[in-house]
Amino acid sequence: MDLSYTPKQQAFRAEVRHWLEAHVPADPLEHYDASRAGFEAHRAWEATLKSGDWGMVTWPKDYGGRGLDLIEWLIFEEEYYRAGAPGRVNQNGIFLLGPTLMEFGTPAQKQRFLPPMASGEEIWAQAWSEPQAGSDLAGVRATAVRDGDDYVLSGHKIWSSRAVFADWAFGLFREPGSERHKGMSLIFFKLDAPGVTRTPIRKINGHVGFAEIVLEDVRVPAFNRLGDEGQGWHICMATAGFERGLMLRSPARYQVAAASLAGMWQARRNSADPLLEADVVRAFMNAEAYALNIYQTASRLSAGAKIGAEASTNKIFWSEMDIHLHQTALAILGADAELVPEPGTLRRGDHDWLDDYIFALAGPIYAGSNEIQRNIIAERMLGLPR
């Protein structure tokens, strides 16, 4: 064990910090789910990032990355959150589909899809759920019928994040007649293709964060299938690992929030409940524990290990930590907690505790509900019977 950064890692941190200081917008962008304008402002930010070669630093240079390792990725994320830089509108692409493409894609697919993903030219939505298949992904009913070099897609997807404004989506489609885990393929489709209808779904904060997608005879080339025909379930499980694991929820996000919470506490402690200090300290402890856990995982992966069911413990931990942290913030705010900040009053680095609390409430639900995660931990880590 050696818990200090190498000179190279320190230099990298300085480089990231320097670049971000020069480029991060002074005022927060409108949220990418709030409007088309907010979405496009975030796409423009992705292009700016790419101009500095920061699109996805762990990817190979050929695909728009820098070929860096996981520790450097964590350092990049630390600086990114520290700088209060905009949220990553293409997270479904760069954090979920990207790593999956890297593992299962053909060279031609990687060359086609990864660089515009890293640059934000093509922004991705996920299309996992269906009205009858939420936690039960094997219950997917949408179909892909092979027709020469094409597939013809039909079906109904829902809770697709980013799909209202995004360019592309990926989802599971099954060979007609196949059942449960078999016969499914992971296929990409353009969201403005003929036969695709998108209906926005508003989140409880009022933003149109999701869409319902109806596909009626949508024709896509077979090139858009990732992996072998029928391999979709297997690939999807790998993707779920990424989602719950390292990338989706950077420790830096919570460390920044915990530090802000501590600052707010110090500013307001004289008028707040003195007993909340324990919660403020706990929020800090949680964020540190999460960071240390992720550093440990990164060390393990660097030494050749694969991420396994322990990714489910991450999902539970960060989702519960996030709710606790924001509950504490609202408790400190006391009588002001219910009030939405006046438009335009939030500056870079300011937290919208209320909106973030509402967002945090979704944590135990999405990316596989915490009930499902606890089942996975019990069955795959602990070996309890199904």
Next chain:
Amino acid sequence: MDLSYTPKQQAFRAEVRHWLEAHVPADPLEHYDASRAGFEAHRAWEATLKSGDWGMVTWPKDYGGRGLDLIEWLIFEEEYYRAGAPGRVNQNGIFLLGPTLMEFGTPAQKQRFLPPMASGEEIWAQAWSEPQAGSDLAGVRATAVRDGDDYVLSGHKIWSSRAVFADWAFGLFREPGSERHKGMSLIFFKLDAPGVTRTPIRKINGHVGFAEIVLEDVRVPAFNRLGDEGQGWHICMATAGFERGLMLRSPARYQVAAASLAGMWQARRNSADPLLEADVVRAFMNAEAYALNIYQTASRLSAGAKIGAEASTNKIFWSEMDIHLHQTALAILGADAELVPEPGTLRRGDHDWLDDYIFALAGPIYAGSNEIQRNIIAERMLGLPR
């Protein structure tokens, strides 16, 4: 609604208080599960109680009671706990079997069993569980074979509280060949009868609170069967209602503990974690809430209602309250928490927080585990599917 006591109720409280002040032993008795001597000291206390007609005040006078109502019962319990009077060694009799006998017994059975129960002449153990049937009571395998006017009992019971020293036990026995909920009868047997072997089981505090009971061709008269042949499951569910409901856990018990906790907090607050004050206040709130809930239930029952699945909410509430209260006590004790009080140092009204904490840990397990209770609430109160 009228939340004040009538003059008659106030007079009754004064009468109870006066009698207890004159009779409750100055020093605590040895625990009834700790030794035969402790057990017999408690039996003697039951006789003293009966000498004042306090054995079971809600029972009819003919059966050793005073024919009082539930509000008076609560007042009696309040004064009983307030006085620091000994635990009721016959609780399996007076609180569980007694009410069931009152509902399902024949006049002859009531006359035979209730008066010696009220006086402590006959002390009862329960024999619900079997090695293969813990939470799953319908999995009982012990059998009762009818032979003329007798039953011949065989089988294996476990976790029988009080059974090491008690005189009688009651349990479920099935007609050979019957299955699940059918064919079971509730039958009494003497614990010193030929064919009964008792093996003590120690609790985690070291006391022999349970026994394992093996029955080999134990002959009992059919008179010892409560209710009709095969009605055992139905009766048992009623008994479970009593157990989780009003009688087993008097609010007074927790109100006394919460008041003591508040006293300890005030004595030690300067050297303890200041944040524990919230837990001390919470323990008081919980005890009060439990008392108010029980008063409300008593009002409902007095108005003719029956106790239902909401008894399961009681079980969950008191068991969780009890653990929280004692965790708080140990946290206040800090470095002293691990130390068992020196023998003989506890006086009447003193709390053995550590032993009570260990006892509290059993709360979510016995009398139907809290998991089972939550299933009952979900299915019977809320109507969710099995």
Next chain:
Amino acid sequence: MDFTLSAEQQMFAHTATTLFGNTCTPAHWRTMMQHDRAFDPDRWAQIAATGFTAMLVPESAGGLGLGEVDFALIAQAAGYVALPEPLVESAGIAAPMLAELAPDHALLRDPAAIIAIAPAANPVVASADVAGAFLLEKDGHAFLATPDTIALTPAQSIDPLRRVFRIGWDPAAAQDLGPADWTRATDRAAVFAAAQGMGLAQRAVDLAVAYAKDRQQFGKPIGSYQAVKHHLASAQTAIEFARPVMLAAAATVAQGDIYARARASHARIVALEAADQAARAAIQVHGAMGYSWEVDVHLLLKRALALTGCWGTPAFHRARIAARLFTRPAGPDQTFAKEQSVA
């Protein structure tokens, strides 16, 4: 010693449940939000016609002279539908205070009058745009002001069915009613917030139960999974142990002593915690649906959140319970204790 409700109380509660249930439907919530409104004049007129607004005004001041238990049942029904109109604030807190200070005031004779109330602890006033008068706290006094003397600045509550304003006012332009019992107002606010919390909590459980019976996953209704059952059973348990506290608090608030204050605060804390727990459990049970604007549960969560901040924080209320616990005897014979008269 009797916890049961009278026939009259049950009748009033039934009227409220029916009126609110018929008019404040999920469809109506949606219509109001679509038009960015939080007040329905038709419903308010019906409410006024039932007498709910006059319940806590003494008969001598033109009211019905009923008690806090009676009104708590109405507030509970209001919570069950997340009623947007300021019935609780106006009729439950402001009107009885005005009746104590100015029993002859004409507003007390107008059942449709809305009296806004602004204790120093609250940063905003709900429904201030429809108020006919304002009761304002300054230095322990109550000031009565007319709407034309009040400057309203809209603020935005997380609760879309709660319309709040920051207010500016000039004591010189208002009528000084003298020292007022703001503690009593806080007690009533606590009891009726608790009552609303009970309604919110039960509604959340009811919505989740209905969904869990219907929604299928892995081939069976999600309500048959233990995790779903246990979430909702825990929420219902919290409700069962908050409701008697709320009722006892309503029954004793008129005592106005340290015991009654502590009980009111206790009721408020546990009822709003139950509402929060039930709403979050309901969101979790609904899965992604629960996180969408179109499912109603979030409205209950947001109302509970808004109520938690008004009329004293949880810490303020906990301190009132601590004051009772640490300065008066506690124990099983003290459950229904009252301050002994000092006469």
Next chain:
Amino acid sequence: MDFTLSAEQQMFAHTATTLFGNTCTPAHWRTMMQHDRAFDPDRWAQIAATGFTAMLVPESAGGLGLGEVDFALIAQAAGYVALPEPLVESAGIAAPMLAELAPDHALLRDPAAIIAIAPAANPVVASADVAGAFLLEKDGHAFLATPDTIALTPAQSIDPLRRVFRIGWDPAAAQDLGPADWTRATDRAAVFAAAQGMGLAQRAVDLAVAYAKDRQQFGKPIGSYQAVKHHLASAQTAIEFARPVMLAAAATVAQGDIYARARASHARIVALEAADQAARAAIQVHGAMGYSWEVDVHLLLKRALALTGCWGTPAFHRARIAARLFTRPAGPDQTFAKEQSVA
């Protein structure tokens, strides 16, 4: 930046796991309790032979000169078997302090020597009856005393495998070693309590998992019920997020700065909480079995309870984290911060 353990560390840990696993079996616990003993001289001799007692003594003082990470792995293995012998107190806390104060002391050359340590915060001393010497805190100084100068009064711990004594001693009869770094001792105690907590917690989960696979109720193994799964999954999650904190605390404790102190305290709090949570979950999963003396889980619970009170309460340790949080920068670039040298 590397969290992986060296081959040597893994080898030492393996030796500990094997030695403890072979000798400190449930059957052996039972035998010890039956004879009311908490010290096995044979096992202690084997422990001394492995070098564990010399790990934190510098080579210059006759020890192995290893670090806190190395010893933490041994302490974790000791926790997994609820080791009765005072290995952690003697070799993990007392020996390195003695080596700092009196590097030439003969006790440091005797691997079988047991050094008891008595900080002012602890009311009792474990295994004082087998100690060869006592390190005692008074006014910030450390005093070294021989057993014949110490008056032992037995006390009873809830943990039957922990034998504790109140002690009486006379500074005039002891050797004043001068001012000692009791904060450093507290840091080590915190880290190694955390390590033991990790062992206790994992053992509790492992015992419960084994039982839940085997035990049948309602016709299937209880481990197939969601409620059982979720209890144990939650406990395992707590373990997964305490273990890296414990390792990081061990790796940084030698810094001796405010960051290292906060991390040690953090590790101690969450590891002992995880142990308590896991032990209680395991008792619950075992049902009535879990509440019987014959099932071993209660021994884990009681050890965790005993450790929680020693060497500073949770509140003391929380205050050390607060001191770091509120006086030094926090945030994602501060995870591995050190106090800058003032040279």
